[in-house]
Amino acid sequence: MTWTFPTSRISHDGAGTVALETCHRVSDYTAVARRRGQVFWTSSQLPDGATALDVHCPECAADRGLTVSGTWGAPAELTCLCGHSWTPRLPGLLPEQLLRQLIRLAADGPIKAIRYHLIKVDAADTHPTPLHDAVRPLVADAGRELHRRAWIFSDDETRVASDLLTQAGLRAYWSPEALEALARQTRTEEEQLARVVDMYRALAERSRWTGNRLGRFLAQATAVLKPIKVLTMDGLEPGPTWSGVSPVLEDARSALGAVHVILAAGATGDVDY
Structure with missing residues (x-):
């Protein structure tokens, strides 16, 4: 994703x-404010x-009216009102980390939706989900086998699946109180990130010593x-995502969730999902 947004001033220590x-x-956002011509400031100290x-600015020495642009993970580029563009080199901060910090600062606060609308260049509101898309064919194949009864979990596979679901904090059946x-x-x-990484590591660990069809599915x-x-x-x-977490984290949770659906279906025999 590419980002761009204006800034009045950037400082560092x-x-x-x-x-x-x-x-x-x-x-820029409301008809009422358009008539009033209001301006608002946001800052992080x-x-x-x-x-x-x-x-x-290396050309005119201006420290206001700069525009930040760049792609996540790459060096930020600043553009001055004089037209000069450059990648700033700040003591104690790698060039590719500046944009990450500035986006988080610009996007943080009570009017987050407005700021995201302002700083996001891409027209689409959806985010790519490479992990969920990558695991989807494996989940679809496993789901078809379960649904057709071509794959029925053995007692050992059921125990492994149940243990993994329990480790992930999931249950096959939820009471109203638990929900x-x-x-x-x-x-x-x-x-949430720590939980997602732990869930992945649990799946990877079990895949190394689980045999049969479940072992192959977990390994893949x-x-x-x-x-x-x-x-x-x-x-x-x-x-912005429906859950409020990073799209990358939302994607990882969704991908792991798809794997857990297969585990729950096989362990319970409820394959008509």
Whole structure:
């Protein structure tokens, strides 16, 4: 995904911490504000005691009115009102990390939807789901075998599947009370990422010593889902999703969920899903 957004000022402390001040016209969004011509500012401050080192244009030395653009994971490019563009080199911060920090700062806050609408260049509101798409053929094949009774879980396969579902915090049958408690449960994005990685590692571990058809399915699934193993918070590109978490994390959860559907269907015999 490519991002671009205006900023009034970018500062850093020389140790990797970045502050961002943005100034947007509310008139871009509502008819009432369009008549009033309102402007709003959003800013993220440096830690107390940190010295603000402003980012300047190398050509005209301007430190305001800059535009940030770039692709997640690549170096950010700044463009000044004078027309000069450059990739800033900041002490204590790798070039490819600046854009990630600025997007998270610009997108954080109570009016997140407006800011995402402003800074997102791509017209489409949907995000690619490479992991879910990659595992889908394996899940579809396994689902057809279960549905046709060409694959019926053995006692050993049922035990493995049940253990994996329990490790993932899933149940074959949910009571109304358990569902209500689950609905009230909240996890930070960092906690959800840790849970997703743990679920993947459990599947990968079981795939190494599980035989029969289930062992082959787990081995194939964990092979295509291997990117989950190295996911970090820094790699979770922001973006609006129905769950509010990063599209990358949402994709990983969806892909693992598809695998868990097969485990639950085989373990319970409820294959008419």
